[in-house]
Amino acid sequence: MADLLTVSFLQRALIAAALAGGLCSVIGVFVVLRGLAFIGAGTSHAAFAGVTFAYLVGVPPMPVAIAFGLATVWITGLLEERGRMKLDVSIGILYTATMALAILFIGMMKTYNAEVYGYLFGSILSVTQDELLVSSLLVVAVVGVVLLFSKEFFFIAFDQKMAEASGVPARRLFFLLLSLVALTIVVSLKTAGAILVFALLLIPPSTAYQLTSSLRGMMGYSVAIGILVSCAGVLLSFRFDLPTGPAIVLLATAVFSLSVAFSPKRVRRLGPA
Amino acid sequence: MEHVHPHHSDHQHGKPLIRFDHATFRYPYGPALEDITFEIADGEFIGVIGPNGSGKTTLLRAILGLMPPSAGSLQIFDCACERLQCYHRARIGYLPQKELVDASFPITVEETVLMGRAGVIGLFRRPGKADREIVRHALEDVGMADFHDRALGALSGGQQQRVFIARALAQHPQVLLLDEPTTGIDTPTQHTILDLIKHLHQDLHLTVLLVSHDVNLIAPLTDRIALLNTRLYAIGPAKEVLRKEILALVYGQEAVTTDAGHVLIADHHHP
Numbered sequence: 001m002a003d004l005l006t007v008s009f010l011q012r013a014l015i016a017a018a019l020a021g022g023l024c025s026v027i028g029v030f031v032v033l034r035g036l037a038f039i040g041a042g043t044s045h046a047a048f049a050g051v052t053f054a055y056l057v058g059v060p061p062m063p064v065a066i067a068f069g070l071a072t073v074w075i076t077g078l079l080e081e082r083g084r085m086k087l088d089v090s091i092g093i094l095y096t097a098t099m100a101l102a103i104l105f106i107g108m109m110k111t112y113n114a115e116v117y118g119y120l121f122g123s124i125l126s127v128t129q130d131e132l133l134v135s136s137l138l139v140v141a142v143v144g145v146v147l148l149f150s151k152e153f154f155f156i157a158f159d160q161k162m163a164e165a166s167g168v169p170a171r172r173l174f175f176l177l178l179s180l181v182a183l184t185i186v187v188s189l190k191t192a193g194a195i196l197v198f199a200l201l202l203i204p205p206s207t208a209y210q211l212t213s214s215l216r217g218m219m220g221y222s223v224a225i226g227i228l229v230s231c232a233g234v235l236l237s238f239r240f241d242l243p244t245g246p247a248i249v250l251l252a253t254a255v256f257s258l259s260v261a262f263s264p265k266r267v268r269r270l271g272p273a
Numbered sequence: 274m275e276h277v278h279p280h281h282s283d284h285q286h287g288k289p290l291i292r293f294d295h296a297t298f299r300y301p302y303g304p305a306l307e308d309i310t311f312e313i314a315d316g317e318f319i320g321v322i323g324p325n326g327s328g329k330t331t332l333l334r335a336i337l338g339l340m341p342p343s344a345g346s347l348q349i350f351d352c353a354c355e356r357l358q359c360y361h362r363a364r365i366g367y368l369p370q371k372e373l374v375d376a377s378f379p380i381t382v383e384e385t386v387l388m389g390r391a392g393v394i395g396l397f398r399r400p401g402k403a404d405r406e407i408v409r410h411a412l413e414d415v416g417m418a419d420f421h422d423r424a425l426g427a428l429s430g431g432q433q434q435r436v437f438i439a440r441a442l443a444q445h446p447q448v449l450l451l452d453e454p455t456t457g458i459d460t461p462t463q464h465t466i467l468d469l470i471k472h473l474h475q476d477l478h479l480t481v482l483l484v485s486h487d488v489n490l491i492a493p494l495t496d497r498i499a500l501l502n503t504r505l506y507a508i509g510p511a512k513e514v515l516r517k518e519i520l521a522l523v524y525g526q527e528a529v530t531t532d533a534g535h536v537l538i539a540d541h542h543h544p
Contacts (some may be wrong), residue, residue: 037445066293077432080367113446114284127362148397149387149396149398150399151387151390151394151399152391153398154392155388158378158380158388160386162367162369162388163388163391163392164339165334165337165339165362165367165535166362166363166367166389166391166392166440166441166444167359167360167361167362167363167370167389167391167392167444168359168392169359169394169396208379209377210381211379213379213380213423213424213427214379214380214381214422214424215379215380215381215384216384217379218379238444258372259461264448265377
């Protein structure tokens with residue numbers, strides 16, 4: 001009986017990891033190619049602020065996290081568009097402001113709440129059946145939208161101005177892409193934690209970037225690497241009793257380092273031109 | 274014997290496709306183009322020259338409907354440019370001023386050209402067999418078919434330029450806008466690119482608007498040349514408008530000399 005329970009709880013964790021890892025690595029391809037990396041960092045902290053607010057007022061955390069995440073990506077997108085302020089500065093401010101909000105909300109709570117910290121550091125081993133269901137639905141929705149608009153998203157990631165000039169409604173689709181980034185981060189919040197979700201978004205696609213010279217190849221490698229390192233990270237943390245988030249991220253970082261060292265692009269550059 | 278310019282005797286130009294009528298375009302910090310009036314006829318080849326910052330690129334962006342005029346009007350395919358829809362835009366092929374492609378950006382030649390189909394196909398549809406066939410033809414047109422599965426970043430500047438022209442062609446455009454297609458490319462390749470543009474104009478009957486700072490390079494190709502420096506100073510056949518007094522107005526008195534039919538413009542810039 002105990003064995004069965006253990007297995008199903010490990011299975012749940014593995015499924016959650018595969019969902020988060022897979023989803024982050026799909027969206028991450030566009031994030032990396034379009035150069036939106038720091039939007040990911042800002043948004044994960046905003047989503048965490050949403051979670052703390054939800055716990056403070058006693059409402060379900062997911063919707064509030066989604067609302068906070070969406071607000072942040074849209075504000076950042078508008079700032080990027082206007083181009084009046086340097087993006088690293090505006091995101092830096094947004095990032096610290098939302099983190100301050102989160103700390104404020106935590107401070108206002110009457111009691112210590114361990115669950116909140118689960119969202120900050122990631123607690124995949126405590127993912128519930130219901131959370132898994134919500135995550136799965138969000139993953140299906142996000143991947144569905146990506147499939148629907150993949151030719152436009154790739155064009156925007158490669159050259160947004162050119163996409164607009166050749167008849168793609170680039171601006172609206174860019175904001176749709178930003179919204180997907182926010183949803184992706186919220187889905188992955190419990191798995192990797194607000195601090196580390198950023199890594200899940202960046203490392204698999206950046207690793208894939210080293211390995212291929214086609215968009216299709218980059219997507220394929222990215223998803224495979226994302227799912228594999230997430231699941232392997234869960235198994236490692238389970239086997240050696242380590243925190244899951246760091247196990248996944250450090251494993252991914254190791255894979256990334258290997259890809260840089262052995263990248264065909266790097267070899268080509270070092271060899272005769 | 275009177276030499277007749279071939280473009281004027283042989284070429285039958287169709288109805289106007291693009292009409293500027295006293296159109297002014299402004300950036301937040303000042304005017305980019307002022308009081309522009311001219312028409313581009315179907316099948317015409319127009320060269321646009323002018324010094325740096327004279328509004329040449331703005332002119333192209335306006336034709337793409339990306340910059341509505343603050344005064345006057347601009348009609349594109351009988352549609353006010355403010356109301357230009359995505360499917361209109363897809364009928365205009367655009368080669369922007371060359372930017373360096375990150376050498377390691379993971380995209381193949383074929384994937385790059387296929388992007389030209391995105392606007393034509395429209396939302397919610399995936400490129401199919403017919404689109405891949407169009408991409409193959411476009412690559413053949415620019416002589417890059419053998420490179421279809423190569424990484425874009427690994428190609429030379431001239432080859433990349435040809436791939437981007439193929440991307441514009443994959444839209445099956447009616448109008449081709451080319452912004453400095455020969456800048457930053459070695460001289461033999463410059464001529465290859467210009468021959469290619471000439472072939473596209475003549476054989477595919479494309480209306481071409483070619484922006485360049487090298488007037489002597491493009492003059493033989495064009496039906497008319499537009500001299501731009503915020504205002505449109507002159508537009509007409511090269512022989513008529515490339516005169517010292519007009520050029521001096523556009524570029525400044527001391528910048529221009531003519532030598533054996535060639536115009537020399539001391540135009541500082543263009544790395």
